[in-house]
Amino acid sequence: MMKTLKYSRQRESIKDCLAGRTDHPTADMVYTCIRRQFPQISLGTVYRNLNLLSELGEIQKLTCGDGKDRFDWNTSPHYHFVCRNCGAVLDVALEPFGELLIKAQEVFEGQVESHTVFFYGCCQKCMNLT
Ligand code: ZN
Ligand code: MN
Numbered sequence: 001m002m003k004t005l006k007y008s009r010q011r012e013s014i015k016d017c018l019a020g021r022t023d024h025p026t027a028d029m030v031y032t033c034i035r036r037q038f039p040q041i042s043l044g045t046v047y048r049n050l051n052l053l054s055e056l057g058e059i060q061k062l063t064c065g066d067g068k069d070r071f072d073w074n075t076s077p078h079y080h081f082v083c084r085n086c087g088a089v090l091d092v093a094l095e096p097f098g099e100l101l102i103k104a105q106e107v108f109e110g111q112v113e114s115h116t117v118f119f120y121g122c123c124q125k126c127m128n129l130t
Helices: 002-018 027-034 043-055 098-107 124-129
Strands: 060-063 069-072 079-083 089-092 118-121
Touching: 002 027, 002 043, 027 043, 027 069, 043 060, 043 069
Parallel strands: 079 118
Antiparallel strands: 060 069, 079 089
């Protein structure tokens, strides 16, 4: 009972760490944040909780090709940009293309349910450095 309570409290704090952040942190970054409140917590526990939360649909897991999972409190469909220079993952203020799904369904025999888009390039911050 105590254990369950503690775990759900940790999970709540993990969600709090993510809330409102637009930098799409990795498990390591969330771990750094959560350790201030739970100094004994392990990276493995943080990682497990993040995965559980994404399975529950309470957060979104982003696998954008750099080998590190990113986490997003914003579960509504939206697109992301990945900076090839610094690795930053940023939101792209673009309405998801519903038509893309329809087009895919037209040429695919199975049931198409969703799609993900990652744009790649150089972020504004990195462009200002050059
Ligand atoms: Zn960058
Ligand atoms: Mn996002």
